[in-house]
Amino acid sequence: MATEAAPLPNVTLVFGPMLIGVFINMILYGVLLGQILTYYKMYQRDAAWMRYFILVLFIIETANTGFDIAFMFQPLILQYGQKPNLFPTVFITQPLCVVLVSTPIQLYFAWRIRSLTKSYWVPITIAxxxxASCTGGIWTAAMIHIVQTFANKAKLHNSALVWFLSSCVADILITISLVISLTRRKTGFSGTDSVIDKIIRMTIQTGMLTAVFSILDVVCFMVLPHAAINFIFDLALSKLYTNCLMSTLNSRQKLNIIPGGGASEQRRNTSYGLMPTSPAPRRHPENFEQRQMNGSAMYELETQKAPYDAEVAYGAPAGDEFGIQVTTIIERIEDPIPHPYA
Structure with missing residues (x-):
């Protein structure tokens, strides 16, 4: 007499959210590839340490994507049909990869805030x-190795709270500090203020996005201890941090901001002078050449005097080599806008 096969365990609330989180992670990895290609194509003159920093982040994110695929392959394929008792073997890499990405990025923003505000208190607090978030992430990874089972997931609460709450507060402080600093730099000129407003909107959108995901992660982790809903947000965190950094770095070209310098409006000039009677072609009295040196805009003025026959033209005494020239130069240079991410 044939025996009925035992029903498969219900893994919907355990591996279902994890699988969705891995899908989001991989989608964001594809977005990140485009962002990094754009960066290395457009910003070849960035400092060497910055370019190496982006390269290291890319290597970590690539490894993170591979680990995420591996720890979903184990329970869904290799251990298909088994009750989900143990955490996947490589699941320990998840908190490590997140803090290896988020901590350097947050420290980078703390340095930029220090450069913009000339204050130490907020950057030190963010650092x-x-x-603390990095410590919490490493602590969580160690606890995963010790706990090992989903049944003891509650034992991860303390370390996870240190990890997520510290990171969330740091993200909020970064966003608020940059917004306040940029708002104070408004000059009243519509062109300058428009660029500042764009940077402020981008800062809020990117900074608050990582903070919201961290909050949702910790709330779902604490409120739903027997489900894995929080992994929908947790598995996307590292890619969000890197994509937000890359999008703000790549926005410099779109906003037409020169790192370390300011946005300048092209100079215009109007000249009033005596027309020469000589058939020789007359050169414009002023020739402006815009040159960029060391990341800042520099203008040079080259003056060319043109010969005039003053006696014939205006009855002036003979012997005058030059006629009278009146030159009006209308010049406007907007205040420098240091980009918060450059």
Whole structure:
């Protein structure tokens, strides 16, 4: 007499959210590839350390994507049909990859805020929170190795709270500090203020996105201890941090901001002078050449005097080599706008 096969365990609330999180992670990895290609194509003159920093982040993100695929392959394929008791073997890499990405990015923003505000308190606070988040992530990875089972997931609460809450508060402080600093730099000129407003909107959108995902991660982790809903947000965190950084770096070209310098409006000039009677072609009295040196805009003025026959033209005494020239130069240079991400 044939025996009925045992029903398969219900893994919907355990591996279902994890699988969705891996899908989001992989989609964001594709977006990241485009962002990094754009960066290395458009910003070849960025500092070498910045370009290496982006390269290291890309290597970590590539490894993170591979680990995510591996820890979903184990329970859904290799252990198909088994009750989900243990965490996947490589699941320990998830918190490590997140903090290896988020902590350097938060420290980078702390440095930029220090450069913009000339203040130490907020950057130091952000740096302390970033390091606390890193400690919490490493602590969580160690606890996953010790706990090993989904049944003891509650034992991860303390380490996870240190990790997520520190990171969330750091993201909020970064966003608020940049917005306040940029708002204070408004000059009243519509062109300058328009660019500042664009940077502010981008700062809020990118900074708050990572903070919201961190909040949703910790809320779902605490409120739903027997489900894995929080992994929908957790598995996307590292890619969100890197994509937000890359989008803000790549926005410099779109906003027409020169790193370390300012946005300048092209100079216009109007000249009023005596027309020469000589058939020789007359050169414009002023020739402006815009040159960029060391990342800042520099203008040079080259003056060319043209010969005039003053006696014939205006009855002036003979012997005058030059006629009278009146030159009006209308010049407007907008205040420098240091890009917060450059």
């Amino acid at each position: 302390v929170l970033a390091l």
